[in-house]
Amino acid sequence: MAKKNIDWSGIGFGYQKTDKRFVSDFKNGKWDEGRLIEDDKVVISECAGVLQYAQTVFEGLKAYTTVDGHIVTFRPDLNAARLEESAKRLEIPPYPQDKFIEAVVKTVAANEDYVPPYGTGATLYVRPYIFGSSPVIGVKPADEYQFRVFTTPVGPYFKGGAKPITIRVSDYDRAAPHGTGHIKAGLNYAMSLYQIVDAHNQGFDENMYLDPATRTRVEETGGANFLFITKDNTVVTPKSSSILPSITRRSLMYVAEHYLGLKVEHRPVEFAELKDFAECGLCGTAAVISPVGKIYDHGNEICFPSGMDEMGPVTKKLYETLTGIQMGRIEAPEGWIKVIK
Numbered sequence: 001m002a003k004k005n006i007d008w009s010g011i012g013f014g015y016q017k018t019d020k021r022f023v024s025d026f027k028n029g030k031w032d033e034g035r036l037i038e039d040d041k042v043v044i045s046e047c048a049g050v051l052q053y054a055q056t057v058f059e060g061l062k063a064y065t066t067v068d069g070h071i072v073t074f075r076p077d078l079n080a081a082r083l084e085e086s087a088k089r090l091e092i093p094p095y096p097q098d099k100f101i102e103a104v105v106k107t108v109a110a111n112e113d114y115v116p117p118y119g120t121g122a123t124l125y126v127r128p129y130i131f132g133s134s135p136v137i138g139v140k141p142a143d144e145y146q147f148r149v150f151t152t153p154v155g156p157y158f159k160g161g162a163k164p165i166t167i168r169v170s171d172y173d174r175a176a177p178h179g180t181g182h183i184k185a186g187l188n189y190a191m192s193l194y195q196i197v198d199a200h201n202q203g204f205d206e207n208m209y210l211d212p213a214t215r216t217r218v219e220e221t222g223g224a225n226f227l228f229i230t231k232d233n234t235v236v237t238p239k240s241s242s243i244l245p246s247i248t249r250r251s252l253m254y255v256a257e258h259y260l261g262l263k264v265e266h267r268p269v270e271f272a273e274l275k276d277f278a279e280c281g282l283c284g285t286a287a288v289i290s291p292v293g294k295i296y297d298h299g300n301e302i303c304f305p306s307g308m309d310e311m312g313p314v315t316k317k318l319y320e321t322l323t324g325i326q327m328g329r330i331e332a333p334e335g336w337i338k339v340i341k
């Protein structure tokens, strides 16, 4: 086995086909054993539930090479549980959680040559997903589904890596009150495409979504949760029923409290409070922690004291501790690291 010849430090967050993927079929009311295959193409009915009524849910996690040369993933049990929650909301039969972890382990191991070496800043992104594959024309759930897992080596989600980004407040919502914002459904991301293209055209890196019911509270971006640091170093993260419960955010709150001795608050965050925070960041599997320097709101700018040149000091400590745990430099809490090899 030899690592692929890839410029690991130069890759961005894009799709690159790897050798193997896992697929399991749901037919006649049950999931089959599943298998690794080489073909990256999916053949389904033109009338498949996923194509007509967007019946699909997904997950995202990463495999890392640790400082001592192991290949590991981070808290895959939480992705397995969240995929189950997402599936139930869209009437998709859940994929068994233990089988999910097995499938992730098998797929990463089968693509081991694509796991970026330690210290390159790149990782292997793992994308498990389920979709309705049989025909539906009346609005109802499909009878047949596929669960698949593929991998792709990735670099930083935002160009510039640790450089602070600028985001703007979106005029459109990505989720409805009592809708699907709390699950990882493809339809939520379709809802955000117009806004992300528009934000980029206007020179912004991302959108900040406000709560869809009152538009007075901070929710999240299209692909990451927010974290804020107060002037007295408390870590604050928004709480809402229409936000995706980020595994990175939950992990960072634990790290802040138990590794760094910081106070943490998970609570509704008013938009009007933003001007009082010292630091702001986005957190997620893809984003890791990306510092936010500035928020643009219809002609008004909120500039965080941490500035546009580097991560704020508390955000940086959180980043270093979390990535230290993921890459094996810092001892992880029990059960957080799943060793693959």
Ligand code: PLP
Residues within 6 Å of the ligand: 060, 220, 221, 222, 223, 224, 225, 244, 245, 246, 247, 248, 249, 283, 284, 285, 286
């Ligand atoms: N919020 C949204 C909308 C996301 O797509 C993601 C990415 O998965 C996150 C938050 C971060 O979640 P996690 O930390 O579990 O990757």
Ligand code: COI
Residues within 6 Å of the ligand: 059, 060, 061, 222, 223, 224, 284, 285, 286, 287
């Ligand atoms: C992730 O962080 O895994 C995501 O899914 C975010 C984005 C790529 C959709």
